[in-house]
Amino acid sequence: MNEIKDFDNLTEVATEFRYQFTREGKKQKDLVLFYAFNGTGKTRLSMEFKDIAKQNGGADTLYFNAFTEDLFTWDNDLVGDEQRVLLLNKDSEFFGSKDVSNSDGKRLIEILDIDNKIRPLLHKYTDFNFITDFNYIKPGEENSENPEKHWAVRFIREDFVDGVAQNIENIKISRGEENLFIWCFFLAIYELAIDKASGYDWVKYVYIDDPISSLDENNAIALACELASIIRKDGNDIKTVISTHHSLFFNIMFNELRIKRKTCFLHSNTTNTYSIQDTGDTPFFHHIALLNDLKKVSESDVIHTYHFNGLRTVMEKTVSFFGYTKIDEVIHGLDDEVLFHRAVQLLSHGRYSVFAPSPMTNDNKELFKNILDGFIGKYEFQFPEIFNAENQTA
Known part of the structure; x- marks a missing residue:
């Protein structure tokens, strides 16, 4: 163990x-x-x-998590509907130590040609382009006496208009593309930290x-x-x-x-x-943990409809592992044909939310328990000691 x-x-x-x-x-x-x-x-x-x-x-610690993604926010120019940019929170030391600047008072990330560090990473995954503007002024603020300068990213995509390739600027990229861009921004900064660049030598x-x-x-x-x-x-x-x-x-x-x-x-x-x-040399066993949680749920009798989704996930992996074609081939312990088809229907088409859980009816609880017990019994899953760890002494 x-x-x-x-x-x-x-x-x-x-x-x-x-x-x-x-x-x-x-x-x-x-x-x-x-x-x-x-x-x-x-x-x-x-x-x-x-x-x-x-x-x-x-x-x-230089970190990448949900808080990192929050350092990037969209300004969609709701008035003019033209200048769609991704704003960077320049107060964060993610963008380099605020105590490190050049003689002009610029943060080093402003002069490190960060775009050309990000671009080769990004273009491995997608084809859009971008420009970082460290002196961006929001629409409507141009005529202010002392307009605030923001850090912003403009996105560009090449498209064909009447058969001619043109750059379409200030585009709104998808959420997946946005996540990729932020990830590549992080990787570029990670490499700066590896190289001990000024502003990242604290990492x-x-x-x-x-x-x-x-x-x-x-x-x-x-x-x-x-x-x-x-x-x-x-x-x-x-x-x-x-x-x-x-x-x-x-x-x-x-x-x-x-x-x-x-x-x-x-x-x-x-x-x-x-x-x-x-994990040792066997890194992947999370399906055992999920089964163990479902087993506890079954024993507690506090079963919600979305638990069918968890059971279906494990069963689908088993179908794939054994080379079967349908999920009903791994449903065991049901002699009633009506219950069998009802089980397949629930396991294949249930769309249940963990945010608005609804308790199962008693007959569905019994159905869930029968399927789970039959599945565990058939494939003889062994549950590691970790899943009873709360009963151990540290």
């Missing part, structure tokens, strides 16, 4: 991850890679990790939380490989934490990064505590 550790809160988990980077000798790690379900607290954990340094008097740790939202699997694979190549870059002495709920991304990072690493599964226990288990 791989090592299991229990923690009372996310601060303790963050402290444990930092400890992995400061241990002496061969046990010291350069990378922590962990898998956790959505809702476990990955984003909160990333903030706990960076706050530890702030409590000791200074920042040391000792990089914390990356779920970077692949809104991406299809092809882009997820490309993104993972690109990130791995940057982490392996010669001269990179920055310690890195990566969290994800995406199994494909996790497995690619696991296989690409054969450096001094700790790989683990972070589990949120029913007692509002946390456990981590080393």
